[in-house]
Amino acid sequence: MARNILVSTTQRGAYPTIEDALRAVDAEAVITVAPGEYPATLTIHGGKITIRAADGPGTVVLDNRSTEHALLRTDGTTLVLTDLTLRSAGPVVVLEESTLTMDRCELEGGLGAGLAALDGSRVEVQRSRFIGGTNALVFDDSGGNVVNTEVRDAADDGIIVRVGGNPEIRNSTVRGCGHRGIYVYQSGRPTIEGCEVSQTTDTGISVVGSAPTIRNCSIRDTQGPGIAISAGSQGSVEGCTTANTGEPAIDVAEGAATRIIAGQQGPGHAAGVREEPSEQDSGRVESLLGELDEMVGLAGVKEEVRSVIDEIQVNEWRRAAGLGTGAVSYHLIFAGAPGTGKTSVARIYGKLLAALGVLRRGRFREVSRRDMVGQYIGHTAEKTAALISEALGGVLFIDEAYTLSRAAGAGGNDFGQEAIDMLVKMMEDHRHELVVVVAGYTKEMSEFLDANPGLASRFNKTIEFENYDSPELVLIMRRMAATDDYTLGEDVEAALHEWFAKIDRGPNFGNAREARKLFEAMRKAQSQRLRGLGRMPTVDELRTLVVADVPAL
Template identity: 55%
Template sequence: MTTSTPGRVLLVARRPGAYPTIGDALADASDGAVITIASGEYAETVELTGLRVTLAAADGATVVVDGRGAERPVFRTFGGSLVLKGIELLAGGASAIEAQDTELTVQRCTVSGGRGPAIVIRGTTAFTVTGCVISAAEQGILVDGSPGRIEDTTVEDVLGDGITLGQGADPVVADCTVTGCGLRGFYVYQYARPVIEGCVVSHTGYEGIAVAHHGAPVLKRCTVTDTRGSGIAFASGCGGEISACRVANTAEPGISIAEGATPVLSEAATPGGTGDDALDEMLAELDAMIGLPGVKEEVRALVDELQVNEWRRRAGLPIGAAGHHLIFAGAPGTGKTTVARIYGKLLKALGVLPHGQFREVSRRDLVGQYIGHTAEKTATVFEEAKGGVLFIDEAYTLSRLAGSGGDFGQEAIDTLVPLMEEHRDEVAVIVAGYTGEMVDFLAANPGLASRFGKTIEFENYSPDELLAIFGRMASAGDYELDPAAAPVLTDHFRRISGDVNFGNARDARRLFEKVRKAQSQRLRLLGRMPAVEELRGLHVADVVVATSQ
């Protein structure tokens, strides 16, 4: 048996015993290495292939990586993983960061200059860009095909587009500011399906948010002002959603929907919907989920109770102390995480919680490596979740009875119990897991069970419901499933539903990926470029191949 060891920690600094350049440190770096960089300006460029490495400015250090003298990206990476923290990048004749199929994380970095997009992300690997500032570039961020998240990031004073999302990319772009763009603030095209929420777009030479070539973004709570073109524009053939967005002081029309475009508008051009509007929107999202009739009924009953409590409060009538902690019991893949997210939004819409943000954790996020460390980690996670939902998946792994770590897991439970009581009006804790194991979890602390107001049971999906879920996955990917494949899929779901490790919607997702793979292999053998209809079509034969594996 082999065990993995963490990578080395290497220091780059202008002093004896340290690596003088980032390149020197990378030459000695192995997978998982952390390179800490002391204050200074480093005139170099970096190219990585397959390496997993972290480059971080030392605490309090000002680190500038200057690639202005080169005609290549400051950081170019293929595969592997690259984490950049707290670094300033100056680009020259190319992008500052160019990542291909790389697990890229960019945190608290400043990027400026360069030719083309300041940050280019391509491939199918998830990425994260948070807390960054991008300025004085030809373009801001380009994402082609990749999922991931851009959050709390500013793109300003760029000659072209601020953030471009294409080639089917479906990242979440949240709480970003895009201003001072020569072309468009956001450009969504080529089947991209991002979620753009809470963003502010202003002072663009053309549209604030432009959607073309079958793009289908979900735009939520965005503000678009002071644009020379329309605030939001959808070209023919595009879809998506516009919800609770504000458009002001733009060219007319503020929201332009071309003939043949099909975005769904909800409270589209207002500063934001009323509480009742937002509540109806969240309940509609819950109702749109396939199956789960008992779960929907339980959640609606909770909403009714909370709504009446709010009305009583406004009327000056007394209301009882209300906790919002819940137990979600059931097998994996039954929608527990999705319902927990909606529950947080419902609590925000009702005015019960101020933010409604969602923080999902598991045992590894709460349990430390020594006595006392767990209490500190658990308290920190709880503090970060205040104002929203703390969702603990597979919570039973924390209990002694689960046999997974003994007292360290128990320390997390014992830390949570008083916090849940002291801050019951500030956070909703939802614990989830198999029904039987959750009984053991509740027995781990005498006061734990009393902290939860209700247990909601999530039943397994039926074969017909799994067929509908599979169909939604196909539609979301712009595939067209042959109706004749329905009985093959239903029979398959019926066969596997009795397995001990049956994963419900997770199994449906895995099967969908297998069907896509089978289609790809079939089309590759055509010896020519397939037509659009062929690229979209999932045949019975593809399903048969996938279900036989």
């Protein structure tokens, strides 16, 4: 029979902490927690444990934000959580071979997952909220049900289903994620039904090599496609709607066997599927080249990109005339200091290749070492392959790519070399479907090319990004100010020239990032100055940055 235990910091006879209560029970207990905030870092091995708030939702907070350890970790446990708020600087709840029932709880995560169900765990989550965290929910070889639950503001992917995980996620919302809303890979088989996914910086729902059932979902306001299905995937998408997403709204790669039963797409989206390679769009090419020309400085970079585009266009004309064409590699190395526009140029380059018919879409996928490198042997190859599969038909941009080779040479349990080897393999396997741009410091990128014998042959063109000079940085500042509805007052530009002329331009010089930092410092100084006026500032005063706002070196 379950023992009933009270936790309270004020009531006599009660246990002061949940840890104390857990130490007092063997296998089965119901722990009722009085209102209050309790520091907690809990580990439960086995048993059947219920932890519930005595007075309902919002009255009990379990907090371990002083450490990055998981707030609650279980192993072989049957656990029930009811009416609790759990806050952690690291993972919140980690289940291993456990069963969890959660009702009316709120989880606020930090570095890690709000709820990670691992190694055959099963969950029943309803009427709960997940806020922040690297991810909200992660299912790894695990399943269960998630119903009427909200996921908000995850730093990376909102919900991850992998290694054959098969949860049913119904009538829930996922919004404001820093990457994808829901990511299904490594043979995941979830059912996603009646859910709303919105405001993601990438794809709403992304499927790689998996077989989900996605039914009657609404996806909107995403920077990437509403739903993206990679080659080798199965499952079905039925009755889903999209609005204000990246194009195409539903993107199904060649080689996917996923059944698409169309719903309704928002304005500008055609119901359906994969984009085929397009004909050259000369007007679009010129528009994009004009966009490139509008960027501050970078004269040598613009000339190099134009030479690549010219060669592609002339080769197409020769092909149409029945003449021979030489092989062209579209992969590029962008070498130079940070803040010199490498990411922006890579985005335009991808769109140019799409407008020229080289790529079937101009989608841009930016990744770094943390996206590619896993934690155990084989994990990195899986992660890297999944990322590349998502990028097919577009540009994969790897920032600070040299960190893969540098870390690999340090020994230990680092798998950067595994990521490089998989990259080389898939660049060959998908040489007509993928363009890779790698970026980083000039010297370090030379070391990167030595990490695999096949790298140098695939990247035969390096474009150098020079540091911005002082006039260019001042122009960048002027554009930043105009974008945010500010103006530079009399003599401010002269003061900025002097400021940038004196700043240290060592190896850590951030170029446009330095301009952004300076602009933010000037806005802060203006705010302090205007607050000291003792009156409501005029509109001109609110808009104008003056010399006094420029910080001293």
